[in-house]
Amino acid sequence: xxxxxxxxxxxxxxxxxxxxxxxxxxxxxxxxxxxxxxxxxxxxxxxxxxxxxxxxxxxxxxxxxxxxxxxxxxxxxxxxxxxxxxxxxxxxxxxxxxxxxxxxxxxxxxxxxxxxxxxxxxxxxxxxxxxxxxxxxxxxxxxxxxxxxxxxxxxxxxxxxxxxxxxxxxxxxxxxxxxxxxxxxxxxxxxxxxxxxxxxxxxxxxxxxxxxxxxxxxxxxxxxxxxxxxxxxxxxxxxxxxxxxxxxxxxxxxxxxxxxxxxxxxxxxxxxxxxxxxxxxxxxxxxxxxxxxxxxxxxxxxxxxxxxxxxxxxxxxxxxxxxxxxxxxxxxxxxxxxxxxxxxxxxxxxxxxxxxxxxxxxxxxxxxxxxxxxxxxxxxxxxxxxxxxxxxxxxxxxxxxxxxxxxxxxxxxxxxxxxxxxxxxxxxxxxxxxxxxxxxxxxxxxxxxxxxxxxxxxxxxxxxxxxxxxxxxxxxxxxxxxxxxxxxxxxxxxxxxxxxxxxxxxxxxxxxxxxxxxxxxxxxxxxxxxxxxxxxxxxxxxxxxxxxxxxxxxxxxxxxxxxxxxxxxxxxxxxxxxxxxxxxxxxxxxxxxxxxxxxxxxxxxxxxxxxxxxxxxxxxxxxxxxxxxxxxxxxxxxxxxxxxxxxxxxxxxxxxxxxxxxxxxxxxxxxxxxxxxxxxxxxxxxxxxxxxxxxxxxxxxxxxxxxxxxxxxxxxxxxxxxxxxxxxxxxxxxxxxxxxxxxxxxxxxxxxxxxxxxxxxxxxxxxxxxxxxxxxxxxxxxxxxxxxxxxxxxxx
RNA sequence: GCGCUCUUAGCUCAGCAGGAUAGAGCAACAGCCUUCUAAGCUGUGGGUCGGGCGUUCGAAUCGCCCAGAGCGCGCCA
Numbered sequence: 001x002x003x004x005x006x007x008x009x010x011x012x013x014x015x016x017x018x019x020x021x022x023x024x025x026x027x028x029x030x031x032x033x034x035x036x037x038x039x040x041x042x043x044x045x046x047x048x049x050x051x052x053x054x055x056x057x058x059x060x061x062x063x064x065x066x067x068x069x070x071x072x073x074x075x076x077x078x079x080x081x082x083x084x085x086x087x088x089x090x091x092x093x094x095x096x097x098x099x100x101x102x103x104x105x106x107x108x109x110x111x112x113x114x115x116x117x118x119x120x121x122x123x124x125x126x127x128x129x130x131x132x133x134x135x136x137x138x139x140x141x142x143x144x145x146x147x148x149x150x151x152x153x154x155x156x157x158x159x160x161x162x163x164x165x166x167x168x169x170x171x172x173x174x175x176x177x178x179x180x181x182x183x184x185x186x187x188x189x190x191x192x193x194x195x196x197x198x199x200x201x202x203x204x205x206x207x208x209x210x211x212x213x214x215x216x217x218x219x220x221x222x223x224x225x226x227x228x229x230x231x232x233x234x235x236x237x238x239x240x241x242x243x244x245x246x247x248x249x250x251x252x253x254x255x256x257x258x259x260x261x262x263x264x265x266x267x268x269x270x271x272x273x274x275x276x277x278x279x280x281x282x283x284x285x286x287x288x289x290x291x292x293x294x295x296x297x298x299x300x301x302x303x304x305x306x307x308x309x310x311x312x313x314x315x316x317x318x319x320x321x322x323x324x325x326x327x328x329x330x331x332x333x334x335x336x337x338x339x340x341x342x343x344x345x346x347x348x349x350x351x352x353x354x355x356x357x358x359x360x361x362x363x364x365x366x367x368x369x370x371x372x373x374x375x376x377x378x379x380x381x382x383x384x385x386x387x388x389x390x391x392x393x394x395x396x397x398x399x400x401x402x403x404x405x406x407x408x409x410x411x412x413x414x415x416x417x418x419x420x421x422x423x424x425x426x427x428x429x430x431x432x433x434x435x436x437x438x439x440x441x442x443x444x445x446x447x448x449x450x451x452x453x454x455x456x457x458x459x460x461x462x463x464x465x466x467x468x469x470x471x472x473x474x475x476x477x478x479x480x481x482x483x484x485x486x487x488x489x490x491x492x493x494x495x496x497x498x499x500x501x502x503x504x505x506x507x508x509x510x511x512x513x514x515x516x517x518x519x520x521x522x523x524x525x526x527x528x529x530x531x532x533x534x535x536x537x538x539x540x541x542x543x544x545x546x547x548x549x550x551x552x553x554x555x556x557x558x559x560x561x562x563x564x565x566x567x568x569x570x571x572x573x574x575x576x577x578x579x580x581x582x583x584x585x586x587x588x589x590x591x592x593x594x595x596x597x598x599x600x601x602x603x604x605x606x607x608x609x610x611x612x613x614x615x616x617x618x619x620x621x622x623x624x625x626x627x628x629x630x631x632x633x634x635x636x637x638x639x640x641x642x643x644x645x646x647x648x649x650x651x652x653x654x655x656x657x658x659x660x661x662x663x664x665x666x667x668x669x670x671x672x673x674x675x676x677x678x679x680x681x682x683x684x685x686x687x688x689x690x691x692x693x694x695x696x697x698x699x700x701x702x703x704x705x706x707x708x709x710x711x712x713x714x715x716x717x718x719x720x721x722x723x724x725x726x727x728x729x730x731x732x733x734x735x736x737x738x739x740x741x742x743x744x745x746x747x748x749x750x751x752x753x754x755x756x757x758x759x760x761x762x763x764x765x766x767x768x769x770x771x772x773x774x775x776x777x778x779x780x781x782x783x784x785x786x787x788x789x790x791x792x793x794x795x796x
Numbered sequence: 797g798c799g800c801u802c803u804u805a806g807c808u809c810a811g812c813a814g815g816a817u818a819g820a821g822c823a824a825c826a827g828c829c830u831u832c833u834a835a836g837c838u839g840u841g842g843g844u845c846g847g848g849c850g851u852u853c854g855a856a857u858c859g860c861c862c863a864g865a866g867c868g869c870g871c872c873a
Contacts, residue, residue: 316871472821
């Protein structure tokens with residue numbers, strides 16, 4: 001078993017503490033809050049100062065002096081009120097990295113006392129649509145399931161179906177109304193019931209809705225449902241047979257849903273399975289003398305007498321069982337049959353009181369002697385108004401509706417099947433590809449939203465933001481993996497091999513230190529049952545890697561040793577990131593990671609907005625136009641001295657008109673084009689690529705037009721072309737319309753300045769992917785009105 | 797009425813077994829493509845951590861009070 005860095009340091013510290021006769025309880029380090037001062041810090045001296053009645057700095061100095069002898073530390077200092085700042089030597093760090101990179105478990109500890117952990121999450125109801133709450137429960141539960149398994153616990157996950165209550169009676173009653181002749185409803189029939197039902201899960205939800213509506217307005221229907229519920233729970237053969245079908249149809253559908261989310265259960269038990277045990281609970285309550293009759297119901301009183309809690313109701317006045325007793329019975333079963341050491345529930349935090357009651361009652365019944373019960377409550381998924389996400393008409397947001405909503409959002413930024421048809425053998429195939437893509441992006445994005453925030457706090461579902469690929473998102477993490485994969489591919493072809501890790505730069509050091517935190521992170525996630533710890537770490541690790549990646553080349557390092565070392569570090573980073581994504585669980589993104597070429601272009605061309613920034617004069621106030629302008633349309637702008645006056649939403653053709661107001665001496669338009677976005681607006685011709693054209697600048701003799709960066713774009717494209725070995729985009733630059741009176745505006749002179757009024761560039765789609773942003777700066781000096789038309793399209 | 801949770805940058809959120817200069821992402825602004833995927837990197841601006849009192853050498857973090865928001869409270873699950 002390899003030791004993690006933190007463990008190694010703690011061990012050294014403990015020895016020192018013991019040697020000095022100090023309580024080793026405080027001999028722990030944590031990652032430094034001040035990375036400028038040290039790698040790790042120990043606050044033990046501050047804590048000890050109180051009990052030892054000594055000056056904390058004195059204790060700290062004593063410890064520091066002792067540690068000085070150890071070669072493992074490169075720097076030890078006592079700062080502030082008594083922090084011990086420790087920096088470790090590069091040798092130790094590289095040793096730890098070596099261990100980690102050769103360990104299958106990436107240096108992560110496995111528990112030496114495996115426990116049986118029962119996880120209760122998902123909790124769908126038969127014949128009811130799943131809603132966003134189920135989604136959170138499932139995603140969070142699945143993540144914890146994977147973490148627990150990874151650290152070596154035995155996990156039994158149970159979805160705990162809602163398959164037993166009054167809703168069942170309501171549905172049976174509703175079906176009875178429309179098919180009274182069905183054999184299920186023959187009270188005397190004992191067996192030989194039909195072995196299938198002509199219903200789909202959609203039918204069932206419709207039936208439930210109808211039943212619900214009926215019961216809401218009609219007391220006799222309600223009464224009828226209650227009677228049927230009682231008979232059904234009591235074992236009425238026909239109702240039971242019908243119910244079996246209902247349950248199966250629902251479970252099949254729910255399984256499909258969960259599979260799509262990559263959520264899996266060991267057991268599909270439900271409330272029904274606890275029914276028999278409920279009677280045992282009643283006996284047990286009697287035996288322990290903790291229950292009493294109150295208002296006709298059998299209850300257990302909870303809380304202190306001066307501070308009572310709402311009681312648990314074991315049995316209703318009509319003799320029916322409540323979900324209190326069902327949950328208590330389920331605990332008993334999990335303890336007796338599954339030998340659970342821990343039972344963890346993942347539900348909406350609004351159920352916190354319910355579980356408090358159930359746990360306390362279970363305690364009183366003597367069921368929790370050898371088991372730890374825990375309820376992890378999560379916050380609600382909220383809409384833009386900060387309140388629980390509802391459908392437009394105020395109903396509960398269904399899971400499928402949410403996914404559809406997300407898909408629609410994703411579709412906005414993904415090309416249509418027609419756009420990519422040429423890359424596939426048939427249109428159907430293209431459509432299929434796009435549909436899958438939209439599915440995956442949408443679901444992955446939803447899951448990411450669920451896991452990136454602290455689970456207890458709920459979050460606002462930002463439909464506009466969630467499909468973005470920038471910043472703290474899943475794709476960011478994945479992108480780091482993609483880059484590493486790319487490096488490794490290249491390394492393999494250029495015969496560069498991994499080698500011993502040596503620390504030569506700050507960036508390497510930072511990355512290594514970050515990697516060394518893995519074990520702590522996973523164990524903290526286990527302890528807190530908080531997947532966002534992993535998600536957060538994955539993000540910062542990817543960030544640290546990006547900095548490392550940008551700071552120095554891996555393939556072209558100063559020496560072969562450094563290259564080999566960096567390669568190993570990169571590979572280790574990738575392995576860690578993959579593990580983290582697995583634990584989150586977000587494998588979907590891997591589809592993105594290793595793809596190159598057109599499919600990548602499509603997959604990644606999401607939300608690349610077109611920015612239009614018009615700047616007035618030099619050093620003046622910047623004016624920002626509406627952020628995203630779709631260029632299948634024309635948007636008209638007028639600039640004044642301070643701001644754009646109008647953004648007229650008259651869009652036609654592929655023109656973008658910029659108009660400066662009268663009386664301006666100088667006007668600048670800086671137009672940033674996001675090329676991939678264009679490509680998805682129908683101007684993406686797979687054969688000819690995309691053309692930009694800047695044309696029709698009025699009164700060319702009267703002002704200067706400088707366009708720069710165009711050539712830079714072009715050059716970059718050439719480079720990409722050679723590397724990708726794909727067909728080159730053509731390029732044509734015309735200088736028509738330039739006249740002798742044109743003068744160069746030095747302010748924006750670049751090395752590739754073109755003076756002209758017409759520029760055509762043709763770019764191919766592969767290149768667009770790699771060069772998604774192009775910028776033109778058009779500087780205009782004039783006295784009258786200016787208008788610049790920019791055409792985007794393939795047909796000029 | 798009783799109870800639970802929350803309030804940190806313009807927005808969405810981290811940080812909370814007390815610790816040294818409160819962090820990210822988005823948005824804004826300025827740079828960076830002849831170099832391993834620019835979905836990126838570097839930098840700038842932006843906060844009296846809802847308010848008050850207390851405990852402490854030291855409080856976003858612990859306690860009390862107040863304000864605001866949300867949620868839950870015996871026969872629905």
